[in-house]
Amino acid sequence: MTAPAPRWLSEAEQRAWRSYLAANRLLAVELERGHQQHGLSGSDYEVLVRLSESPERRLRMWELAKGTLLEKSRLSHQITRMERAGLVRRESCEGDRRGQFAVLTEHGWDTIEKVAPFHVEQVRAFFIDRLTPEQVQTLTEIFAPMAEDLRKQCPKDDDAIGPE
Amino acid sequence: MTAPAPRWLSEAEQRAWRSYLAANRLLAVELERGHQQHGLSGSDYEVLVRLSESPERRLRMWELAKGTLLEKSRLSHQITRMERAGLVRRESCEGDRRGQFAVLTEHGWDTIEKVAPFHVEQVRAFFIDRLTPEQVQTLTEIFAPMAEDLRKQCPKDDDAIGPE
DNA sequence: ACGAGAAAGTTGAAGCTTCAACAATGGTAT
DNA sequence: ATACCATTGTTGAAGCTTCAACTTTCTCGT
CATH class of the missing domain: 1.20.5 (Single alpha-helices involved in coiled-coils or other helix-helix interfaces)
Known part of the structure; x- marks a missing residue:
């Protein structure tokens, strides 16, 4: 019994896959740079977006984790840093004493309002407006x-x- | 003089952009998990691929950096780790005494040969075969x-x- | 009411990435 | 030749991510 022959990608498939990967990576780097110019990381930005779109500008940690696709441990560290930067604050949750909310502060709201237009321009310039x-x-x-x-x-079973 | 009104994305554009982002992230996580099952990181795998496709299975550090889209400093650390794991080795370069080659070892070659078929299956299952x-x-x-x-x-001007 | 197990979050350590500074060499104009 | 700048690559520290272990609280079956 030998291993089944690998089903390698065709030339065309390989081109598609590799351009996708390359564009991905380069785009991520470019957007990250955009955020950094406003003193934010990409994750900071994503958290701000999700919270700003949520009722009362707040979410339970686990909702935010699912929304941003960050795992819970990473999100916890992330929120700690953002709290230190004054962008969000934690609030504990009545009704479930295990729970925590992450809440957008005034400063967090001002920040996302200021930064979002630049971000959209970037997304347009490098992605949407090309299509x-x-x-x-x-x-x-x-x-x-x-x-x-x-x-x-x-x-x-895991996070x-x-x-x- | 006020800031120009942001050109927000339309609903359709937003759907495209957000699905792209989500699929990206999830795919990256999934592929990473695949690599880990063979004791490799995603970057390890990428370096192995590039070297295995190169003449004499080796590349100058800067060529490898461009190929993998890793910045030079990160690559240098990356190669140090891979050297420790016996996957590659450094060789200095006659003709340019600043230069270094990263060279695939036997073990590195065996590893990529073993792992690549699994990786392709994953790429097919989650990406190519859907198209x-x-x-x-x-x-x-x-x-x-x-x-x-x-x-x-x-x-x-930078890396x-x-x-x- | 009780106990077992699931769910929500946090923590610290280890590993990886980024940044800025550095060393060494090569290229080029004068 | 030499001075100057660009190129190649490394390093260590700081920052971010991952992993496993842990605490606390909730849920559910009996």
């Missing part, structure tokens, strides 16, 4: 279900990255 | 030039991530 409406559609058709499937894939 | 040939084509059309442009964007 035709058909391509926007195609990307959604590809990546939305892919993300769905990958969420299910996440092991349930799962569950459904949104 | 029609037209979609493969579309992705290449989108991401290949995007990556090109982003490379140019990289500041030349640039230059053209492949």
Whole structure:
């Protein structure tokens, strides 16, 4: 019994896969740089976005973890740093004494309001504005279900990255 | 003079952008987990791939840095760790006494040969096999030039991530 | 009511990445 | 030749992420 022959990618598949990987990485670096110009990390920005979109500008830690796809331990450290920077504050949760909320502060709100327009411009410049409406559609058709499937894939037993 | 009104994303654009981000992240986590099962990190794997595809299974540090899109300092630490693990070895370069090669060891070669088939299966399962040939084509059309442009964007003055 | 197990978060240590400073060599114009 | 700047690569410290262990509280079955 020998191992099954690997199903290597075709040339075309390889091109698609590798350009995707490269664009990914480069885009991440570029966006990160954008955030840093405002004194934020990418994770800071993501947390600010999620909180700013939430009712009362606050979320339970585990909701925020799922929203941002950060694992709970990392999020805990992340919030500690952001608290130190005055962007968020923790509030404990009546009704579940294990629970904590992360709450956007005034300063956090001002920050996201100030930074978001720059970020959108970057996303447009490097991504969205390069695409035709058909391509926007195609990307959604590809990546939305892919993300769905990958969420299910996440092991349930550990710090799962569950459904949104 | 006030700031120009932000050009927010449309609903459709937002869906595309956010699914792309989510799929990205989840895919990265999943692939990372795959590598870990063989005792490698994602960066380890990438370095092994690049070296295994190179003449004499070796590359100058800066070539490897561009190939993997890692900055030089990170690569230097990365190679130190991989050297410790017996996957690569450094060789100094005649003709340019500043230079170093990273060279694949036997063990490094064996490792990539063993691991690559699993990795390809993962890439197929979560990405390539989900796509029609037209979609493969579309992705290449989108991401290949995007990556090109982003490379140019990289500041030349610092540890640039230059053209492949 | 009780106990077992699940869920929510935190913590500290180890590992990885980033940043700035550095050493050494190479290239080039004068 | 020499002075000057660019290139190649390394280093250590600081910051971020991951991992496993832990605490506290909740839930559910009996």
